[in-house]
Amino acid sequence: MGLIHNSRIKSPWIMHFDNSSCNGCDIEVLACLTPLYDVERFGIVNMGNPKHADVLLITGPVNRRTARVLRNLYDQVPGPKMVIAVGTCASTGGVFHNCYNVLGGVDKVVPVDVYIPGCSVRPEAIIDGVVLALQKLASANL
Amino acid sequence: MATRTTVPFGPQHPVLPEPVQLRITYEDEKVVEVVPVIGYGQRGIEKACELNEYNKNIYLCERVCGICSYQHSESVVLATEQLWPLDIPPRTKFLRTIWAEMARTHSHLLWLGLFADAFGYESMFLQFWRIREKVLDILEQTAGHRVIQSVNVVGGVRRDIDEAQKKTVIDTLNVVRRESDDLVNVLINDYTVKSRTVGVGVMTKAQAMALGCVGPTLRGSGVSEDARLTKYSAYGELNYEPIVETAGDCYARMKVRARELFQAIDLQMEALSKLPEGEIAIKVKGGPPANETVARTEAPRGELYYYAKGNGTRHLERMKIRTPTFANLPAVLILLPGCQLADVPVNIHSLDPCISCTER
Numbered sequence: 001m002g003l004i005h006n007s008r009i010k011s012p013w014i015m016h017f018d019n020s021s022c023n024g025c026d027i028e029v030l031a032c033l034t035p036l037y038d039v040e041r042f043g044i045v046n047m048g049n050p051k052h053a054d055v056l057l058i059t060g061p062v063n064r065r066t067a068r069v070l071r072n073l074y075d076q077v078p079g080p081k082m083v084i085a086v087g088t089c090a091s092t093g094g095v096f097h098n099c100y101n102v103l104g105g106v107d108k109v110v111p112v113d114v115y116i117p118g119c120s121v122r123p124e125a126i127i128d129g130v131v132l133a134l135q136k137l138a139s140a141n142l
Numbered sequence: 143m144a145t146r147t148t149v150p151f152g153p154q155h156p157v158l159p160e161p162v163q164l165r166i167t168y169e170d171e172k173v174v175e176v177v178p179v180i181g182y183g184q185r186g187i188e189k190a191c192e193l194n195e196y197n198k199n200i201y202l203c204e205r206v207c208g209i210c211s212y213q214h215s216e217s218v219v220l221a222t223e224q225l226w227p228l229d230i231p232p233r234t235k236f237l238r239t240i241w242a243e244m245a246r247t248h249s250h251l252l253w254l255g256l257f258a259d260a261f262g263y264e265s266m267f268l269q270f271w272r273i274r275e276k277v278l279d280i281l282e283q284t285a286g287h288r289v290i291q292s293v294n295v296v297g298g299v300r301r302d303i304d305e306a307q308k309k310t311v312i313d314t315l316n317v318v319r320r321e322s323d324d325l326v327n328v329l330i331n332d333y334t335v336k337s338r339t340v341g342v343g344v345m346t347k348a349q350a351m352a353l354g355c356v357g358p359t360l361r362g363s364g365v366s367e368d369a370r371l372t373k374y375s376a377y378g379e380l381n382y383e384p385i386v387e388t389a390g391d392c393y394a395r396m397k398v399r400a401r402e403l404f405q406a407i408d409l410q411m412e413a414l415s416k417l418p419e420g421e422i423a424i425k426v427k428g429g430p431p432a433n434e435t436v437a438r439t440e441a442p443r444g445e446l447y448y449y450a451k452g453n454g455t456r457h458l459e460r461m462k463i464r465t466p467t468f469a470n471l472p473a474v475l476i477l478l479p480g481c482q483l484a485d486v487p488v489n490i491h492s493l494d495p496c497i498s499c500t501e502r
Binding site: 016017018019021022023024025028029031034035048050060061065073095098100101102119120122 | 153154155159160161181182183184185186187189190193194201202204205206207208209211252267268269271272274275287288289290496498499501
């Protein structure tokens with residue numbers, strides 16, 4: 001276990017990408033950063049740049065246009081990386097399952113490590129999901 | 143020697159958490175051209191409304207936009223009820239109005255925070271969102287969920303506000319009003335905020351009318367236009383006047399929303415004090431008859447327009463949704479060219495963009 005690996009677990013940097021969600025989960029992801037939930041006390045920082053990120057938080061169902069964008073972003077995140085599907089839509093397509101432009105969950109395009117159910121997810125559930133992803137990262141043989 | 147450069151702003155960008163692309167061409171630090179590229183958030187909800195049974199459309203249409211989700215469910219329910227038309231109990235109308243204004247309170251607090259963040263006031267962003275959590279708490283307590291309430295059904299609402307809840311709501315709203323009053327005072331009177339927003343992104347009354355803008359964007363340019371004036375739900379029995387500012391710049395649009403925040407709290411208080419007794423829902427049998435109708439409601443971002451056409455079965459023949467953010471998007475063509483590159487986030491946020499409801 002090197003220094004970089006330890007600091008990655010202690011202070012994961014997160015990048016949030018919205019596929020084509022309804023904004024419900026996006027504002028809950030933002031709400032996690034605000035004083036009531038305040039994930040920054042765990043060292044979690046929201047980044048705009050995929051090249052700085054360790055964890056990808058993805059909300060919303062994949063549609064025909066964002067599939068390529070999501071794939072590009074995933075390829076730009078340096079490994080080891082964790083992908084979290086936030087919300088029912090990101091996990092399976094959810095309520096949008098029969099919309100013509102929707103391909104389905106995030107796992108149609110990129111591999112997913114943690115699924116967080118809920119529509120929209122509660123901030124507590126998002127924090128719990130990130131903790132699960134970090135446990136997986138910590139136990140990975142790197 | 144000025145050289146032209148084109149930068150893609152999005153589809154993934156820290157300023158907007160949502161997928162939209164703006165191709166911004168600038169010379170030195172000045173924006174000369176902007177092309178909005180949409181289509182990233184398109185799902186096809188209008189078509190799916192025809193595939194679902196009419197009472198399941200509520201849950202789908204609520205998810206057109208997660209921030210003004212309450213107004214979407216209210217609009218789809220109003221449009222479907224008008225197909226019969228159904229006679230809705232007065233208590234239901236008041237409850238719908240209370241929740242609609244509660245949703246407006248949380249949406250405007252959210253927007254004020256994001257707007258403060260756009261010009262670098264990060265701690266003010268956190269303060270506004272701290273207050274917003276209190277509004278979400280009373281929304282969850284009365285309507286059942288923080289974001290997507292699913293409280294409307296065709297023929298009524300699923301939950302009632304009892305006396306104990308009424309007291310909690312009034313107490314919380316008083317705290318929200320006191321705390322946001324402090325913050326809004328800073329936002330409106332601060333020298334730095336004024337220097338970043340006054341005279342930035344001016345849109346005249348004629349331009350706003352020609353582009354078909356709606357909601358606070360239009361009212362910030364001096365047009366007194368609001369769907370609540372059509373007196374849907376209980377607005378006819380409340381003391382309501384649209385809030386108008388005339389300057390048409392980012393500061394005016396901010397002031398409209400800041401004043402609407404307090405107006406929404408007043409409307410909730412008034413509706414709670416006038417809440418009549420009675421049923422909260424009526425029984426509905428069968429599908430909507432062959433008929434067509436429109437419903438207009440005022441979402442936090444402007445006028446929401448739903449067209450519904452029934453054919454006598456449990457499936458609607460057509461559902462058309464026109465969202466306020468789609469009407470406000472062309473305004474970037476007026477606001478951005480000529481402004482400094484650093485003012486782009488302020489200008490974009492002053493329109494309150496929401497890509498998921500722009501594209502449905």
